[in-house]
Amino acid sequence: xxxxxxxxxxxxxxxxxxxxxxxGVTTNPTHLSKEGADPTKQVMEIxxxxxxxxxxxxxxxxxxxxxxxxxxxxxxxxxxxxxIKVPCSKEYYEVIKRxxxxxxxxNSTLVFSLEQxxxxxxxxxxxxxxxxxxxxDIGVDGLHLIGEIRSMLDLxxxxxxxxxxxxxxxxxxxxxxxxxxxxxxIPVAIFEKMMEHPLTEKGIEKFNVDWQKLGVKKFP
Ligand code: G3P
Numbered sequence: 245x246x247x248x249x250x251x252x253x254x255x256x257x258x259x260x261x262x263x264x265x266x267x268g269v270t271t272n273p274t275h276l277s278k279e280g281a282d283p284t285k286q287v288m289e290i291x292x293x294x295x296x297x298x299x300x301x302x303x304x305x306x307x308x309x310x311x312x313x314x315x316x317x318x319x320x321x322x323x324x325x326x327x328i329k330v331p332c333s334k335e336y337y338e339v340i341k342r343x344x345x346x347x348x349x350x351n352s353t354l355v356f357s358l359e360q361x362x363x364x365x366x367x368x369x370x371x372x373x374x375x376x377x378x379x380x381d382i383g384v385d386g387l388h389l390i391g392e393i394r395s396m397l398d399l400x401x402x403x404x405x406x407x408x409x410x411x412x413x414x415x416x417x418x419x420x421x422x423x424x425x426x427x428x429x430i431p432v433a434i435f436e437k438m439m440e441h442p443l444t445e446k447g448i449e450k451f452n453v454d455w456q457k458l459g460v461k462k463f464p
Contacts, residue, residue: 268298291323
């Protein structure tokens with residue numbers, strides 16, 4: 245299972261990418277807007293940092309399908325490790341088909357159902373990104389959808405990878421792991437929380453106290 249960071253923040257990407265734990269980055273217009281920098285420069289910097297670690301998903305921001313197609317090509321030219329995020333909206337199906345035929349890797353974003361996932365798999369999207377937290381927001385079990393998409397992709401032997409997005413808690417990460425996601429894209433705060441357990445800290449303290457009782461100066 246791969247872990248992506250769901251952020252456009254350079255500081256955090258620089259901090260965590262070299263650890264060997266991060267296999268990619270997903271950005272979106274909200275993340276880029278939050279950073280406040282020129283988005284072209286920001287994306288290029290992220291791609292440079294991630295060059296030896298994995299790919300970077302960058303979303304189209306145009307609306308009209310032909311303009312989206314052209315923008316996707318322009319974004320893809322910025323770096324060799326870019327994956328283009330296109331919203332899973334029916335007006336962009338033909339654009340997705342053409343981009344896939346052009347050899348551009350597509351991350352189908354804003355996916356909320358098994359049916360949409362099937363259509364995106366058939367169009368050849370490299371990644372299918374269901375939004376778990378946003379389904380929970382409307383009272384639908386997002387984790388259940390991960391299990392359904394997993395079964396569908398395996399049953400019909402599609403090549404698309406399942407990328408669980410909109411993960412808001414450590415429990416979400418726990419759930420998507422058990423439901424067999426290929427990739428979880430995780431906000432930095434959740435990623436950092438995953439490393440912690442109170443019993444780990446408590447255990448270290450106890451071992452230290454017990455070790456001091458032995459009074460040895462050198463070991464080994
Ligand atoms: O990757 C998409 C994800 O960032 C959306 O998360 O919390 O805005 O639903 P959220």
